Amino acid sequence: MNTPNRLLLTIVCEAVLEPLLEAELPPLGVTGYTITDARGLGTHGRRSGAWRKEGNIRVDILCDPALAERVAEHLRREYEAHYGLLIFSSPVEVHSA
Amino acid sequence: MNTPNRLLLTIVCEAVLEPLLEAELPPLGVTGYTITDARGLGTHGRRSGAWRKEGNIRVDILCDPALAERVAEHLRREYEAHYGLLIFSSPVEVHSA
Amino acid sequence: MNTPNRLLLTIVCEAVLEPLLEAELPPLGVTGYTITDARGLGTHGRRSGAWRKEGNIRVDILCDPALAERVAEHLRREYEAHYGLLIFSSPVEVHSA
Amino acid sequence: MSFEPVVLFFLLGVAAGLARSDLKIPSSIYDALSIFLLLAIGLKGGVKLAEHADGGMLLDGAFIVLAGALIPLIAFPLLRWAGRLNRADSASIAAHYGSVSVVTFSVGVTFLAQEAQAYEGHMIVFLVLLEIPALVIGVLLARHGQGTVKWGKLLHEVFFGKSIFLLVGGLVIGYLAGPQGIQPLDKLFFDLFKGVLALFLLEMGLVAAGRGADLLARGPFLIGFAMVMPLISGFIGVLTAWALDLTLGGALLLATLYASASYIAAPAAMRIAVPEANPGLSIGAALGVTFPFNLFVGIPVYYWMAQTLYRFGA
Amino acid sequence: MSFEPVVLFFLLGVAAGLARSDLKIPSSIYDALSIFLLLAIGLKGGVKLAEHADGGMLLDGAFIVLAGALIPLIAFPLLRWAGRLNRADSASIAAHYGSVSVVTFSVGVTFLAQEAQAYEGHMIVFLVLLEIPALVIGVLLARHGQGTVKWGKLLHEVFFGKSIFLLVGGLVIGYLAGPQGIQPLDKLFFDLFKGVLALFLLEMGLVAAGRGADLLARGPFLIGFAMVMPLISGFIGVLTAWALDLTLGGALLLATLYASASYIAAPAAMRIAVPEANPGLSIGAALGVTFPFNLFVGIPVYYWMAQTLYRFGA
Amino acid sequence: MSFEPVVLFFLLGVAAGLARSDLKIPSSIYDALSIFLLLAIGLKGGVKLAEHADGGMLLDGAFIVLAGALIPLIAFPLLRWAGRLNRADSASIAAHYGSVSVVTFSVGVTFLAQEAQAYEGHMIVFLVLLEIPALVIGVLLARHGQGTVKWGKLLHEVFFGKSIFLLVGGLVIGYLAGPQGIQPLDKLFFDLFKGVLALFLLEMGLVAAGRGADLLARGPFLIGFAMVMPLISGFIGVLTAWALDLTLGGALLLATLYASASYIAAPAAMRIAVPEANPGLSIGAALGVTFPFNLFVGIPVYYWMAQTLYRFGA
Ligand SMILES: Nc1ncnc2c1ncn2[C@@H]1O[C@H](COP(=O)(O)O)[C@@H](O)[C@H]1O
Numbered sequence A, B, C: 001m002n003t004p005n006r007l008l009l010t011i012v013c014e015a016v017l018e019p020l021l022e023a024e025l026p027p028l029g030v031t032g033y034t035i036t037d038a039r040g041l042g043t044h045g046r047r048s049g050a051w052r053k054e055g056n057i058r059v060d061i062l063c064d065p066a067l068a069e070r071v072a073e074h075l076r077r078e079y080e081a082h083y084g085l086l087i088f089s090s091p092v093e094v095h096s097a
Numbered sequence D, E, F: 001m002s003f004e005p006v007v008l009f010f011l012l013g014v015a016a017g018l019a020r021s022d023l024k025i026p027s028s029i030y031d032a033l034s035i036f037l038l039l040a041i042g043l044k045g046g047v048k049l050a051e052h053a054d055g056g057m058l059l060d061g062a063f064i065v066l067a068g069a070l071i072p073l074i075a076f077p078l079l080r081w082a083g084r085l086n087r088a089d090s091a092s093i094a095a096h097y098g099s100v101s102v103v104t105f106s107v108g109v110t111f112l113a114q115e116a117q118a119y120e121g122h123m124i125v126f127l128v129l130l131e132i133p134a135l136v137i138g139v140l141l142a143r144h145g146q147g148t149v150k151w152g153k154l155l156h157e158v159f160f161g162k163s164i165f166l167l168v169g170g171l172v173i174g175y176l177a178g179p180q181g182i183q184p185l186d187k188l189f190f191d192l193f194k195g196v197l198a199l200f201l202l203e204m205g206l207v208a209a210g211r212g213a214d215l216l217a218r219g220p221f222l223i224g225f226a227m228v229m230p231l232i233s234g235f236i237g238v239l240t241a242w243a244l245d246l247t248l249g250g251a252l253l254l255a256t257l258y259a260s261a262s263y264i265a266a267p268a269a270m271r272i273a274v275p276e277a278n279p280g281l282s283i284g285a286a287l288g289v290t291f292p293f294n295l296f297v298g299i300p301v302y303y304w305m306a307q308t309l310y311r312f313g314a
């Protein structure tokens, strides 16, 4: 039941990217993700979330290491230069089917 | 101060389950949890969070491995068959008392 | 590209502390954080988030172990005695620049 | 009916949804709008009730509930055998169609205002009464002969779920406070009603656009059902109203109630009580097809039915 | 008072809370409603002030603040010695009761409207003035002889916290714009006021249901305090109003202000300034007991007190 | 203009921002307010259009769009060579200034109401037309000779982005429903308009406080640009209006449209189409400087310009 070797890939980025990610992630092989609204501070300054498009989103993707790397690479290539973006991952154990 | 061997159990499920979980978790031995609103994509399709009950929630529970397994088992038994549900865990180090 | 040895420090606390943390974290050396709204249960009872100041926030900080310890220590000293507070961390791999 | 603005707002929402506009009604605003509408309708009904309540209403109500109970009992075999859906889905969809849509009802009221037709104010009491039996019948159909029902949870969801609770709450407050007492609240709850309804329909359009597309992928049966069923229920409504000697306006509203399918109370209740049913099917049919069908086709058709019956049946 | 609809909304909220209905006012809507109420009250006060401000008001204000400062000074020893609460909790609760509740005040205004009683428009100025000293006294009581006070943070919270800031801001805008200038805003801020108040009370009922239950677990002393203290404060208010020769309506409002306990401004300020106090006790007492007590019992009693004193004291 | 309350609300927001008050308009309320304003303006324009649309308007519109296209073409070289900004930032800021601010326009309408000046109702149609070419020109300037443009995404963002979509949607609904049909919605969309505008300006003040501070750190050029550019554009607007023989009120509104800088539609579109531009610069200038400049200085100045030209040019 426990699938080892799975990663939780977490992406924090500008909310304006949400529709773009929703379109681009599935073709990369992503079959599921979870999005929450966030605000924050980073190299691009303070993002207060005072209005929707000015805030951040946090996207969590449970996937295998290869897919995680593919997604991370895509995002770095497309968005890192010009958008607030943070990507990290950690190994997790899956308890649902 | 640092308690090793603690897990962060994360549950992503339909928002409609929130009151049920709030009632069922404490009797299982859960003494604390943190809930955030979320939206997402999974095998049950897109959950856009366009209105409250149509969205997801993310429940994080800091606990020991035995309790985590107990909670996961309960949720799998009760809700996995018919509800959108994702459960995973990862080891964390606790820094507060 | 992958920076090993980074931690994700997660803080769950009362929403009333948000402006205080925003002022106190950067002087400790924190250059970035991500905040999401949350609700929860803990030793200080249920925090339903029914109105803003009554809810919790979750602050995630990607940093090195030394900074994580510094932040955790500061929070323990200043807030643990009187506020709802939970701090934990886990190692993560960073995929963005 | 074509240039009624509240209906145009629905179309605007559909257009935004289909064009993948970034227009979004935040979920908390959706909640606030629906709380407003439910309370306002309840209050209006309560005030009407305070003005003239009588014993005959009780009898009428019982009859209306009984006739309304036919709807899920007709829908279920249609879905199960003609549509070859499984038991849980058939039962859940039947419950949605037996239950009622408060917003469709409001559009019916708007339609009557345009046609300058009077109606029985206590129609709203019947709206509340109709919501409940359909859900119970749906669960009985789903569980017939198998499994156990969490009746406690279901009944709690039905009676204390937001929709019924606010409708009944508004009704009671309106009744106790009376027209005089409610008057200072008129500027919020009555004067703004139609504007808020328009905004809510904008959101409904956004959601329906997505739901309708989902449903198209499911094959044509359910889509056909979602247009034929309201015609059947609407006809039952007109007959019932005629049998009870309601006004013409009352007949249209009863037909609209019978013909409408719930997408606020029923989905929440069914998700709890019949979790193995696929909510995509029931909400898709109710919101993606039946709701716009009633707005554009159903309501005028029921009106015509009622006029015809009342002319010849008189 | 019993069938006043805004109070019925409070009861509806309590019922929803006790019945564990899934009815929830989203937190952003709660925030929006409270911003609306605070601004509207401030604006109304400012307009009244623009119509007739005079120097006598300043003197009255000073007297009212001084008399009001008695309240936390009476509450603290009661809590500390009769109630055996610790210093921090006693001080924090004293500050909540010294401070005022804008919503209770609004219900008082609604009550006067029903009774067709006039009152001094600049009462709202006193509302703002009363908010501040109680919080400072509370902190002084908590810190007396021990620990240091983060005065900077406290005063910032008091003056720039949402409540006072919006009240004062509305007051200034209303004063500068005057009745003529504010008139185009009337349809939002004044016409809808009572309806918005009703919705806010619905939410307050929801919250109070939970708070009251918490408090019941704490033993009876605090519950008793939460009903006796407002009677004491209300009596001081009636006396003060009489001494200052306010109208009968003004006397009711001053008594209501004194008797009400804050649950918007004070909790936030005390959480920052006296963090070791348990917020459950103060909010539980203020919102779970005193608020409904004032709605149902207090306001009519203060009105009777005022009528009696004004008749015999004249 | 100084005591116009909606402008005072802006100042109150600025004060709250500078004083680091904890006052916050929740983001969902911000969204709801902006949806309301966009729809209401669209509806009002549509109703006016239904009352008197004619062919001359089309020609006027074409001329107004062409003259308006001058604005980004003037702004770009100013920013690029006088301000030594890079190509992307210059193009993005130029697009913001070529585009228009719906809220500034609304304040202009409020100003005319105070001055009791009539204006052409179809001004709102021009507002919508003006929004689009500036964004396209901005992208062309940014991409001139280098890189590829995601035109699909850009045009989608422009036409189906919330702002234009709601304005056009409201326009169409207002036109189709006509004054009679819209009348039941008046109590929401028209009567409450100014109050909602006031609340929106409160939020704008909060945001502008932060943005202005950011910008101060950037050096004086952009701040100067943000005050000189609207004067240039406003003057072009007055000239254009005069050439087209618009009313004096129409001249003020056209000048206000030209002079205003977008901070709802343009930021979203530019973030997608020219992501290498720093949004802090464009929003800082548009919202932190130009918006308050137009409120306090610009609108009265354009009015004076128009009066002068109309007197001597007649
Ligand atoms: N060290 C960090 N820890 C947690 N979140 C961060 C960190 N740095 C950046 N972020 C988040 O990522 C967003 C974009 O980061 P940046 O591109 O650095 O501005 C910020 O607004 C934060 O929400």
Ligand SMILES: Nc1ncnc2c1ncn2[C@@H]1O[C@H](COP(=O)(O)O)[C@@H](O)[C@H]1O
Binding pocket: A031, A032, A033, A034, A035, A060, A061, A062, A063, B012, B013, B038, B039, B040, B041, B042, B043, B044, B045, B046, B047, B056, B083, B084, B085, B086
């Ligand atoms: N691979 C995944 N990564 C992250 N979240 C997921 C994933 N799969 C599912 N989820 C979340 O879990 C919810 C229920 O999943 P499902 O039951 O697969 O529809 C979805 O709506 C997502 O929010």
Ligand SMILES: Nc1ncnc2c1ncn2[C@@H]1O[C@H](COP(=O)(O)O)[C@@H](O)[C@H]1O
Binding pocket: B031, B032, B033, B034, B035, B060, B061, B062, B063, C012, C013, C038, C039, C040, C041, C042, C043, C044, C045, C046, C047, C056, C083, C084, C085, C086
């Ligand atoms: N075991 C736990 N797991 C997850 N979150 C917790 C846990 N304990 C406490 N929390 C969160 O931390 C907040 C403060 O905790 P406490 O100080 O224990 O009341 C709670 O409101 C929860 O959101």
Ligand code: NA
Binding pocket: D071, D096, D097, D098, D099, D100, D101, D233, D257, D258, D259, D260, D261, D262
């Ligand atoms: Na029905």
Ligand code: NA
Binding pocket: E071, E096, E097, E098, E099, E100, E101, E233, E257, E258, E259, E260, E261, E262
């Ligand atoms: Na008081």
Ligand code: NA
Binding pocket: F071, F096, F097, F098, F099, F100, F101, F233, F257, F258, F259, F260, F261, F262
């Ligand atoms: Na412009």
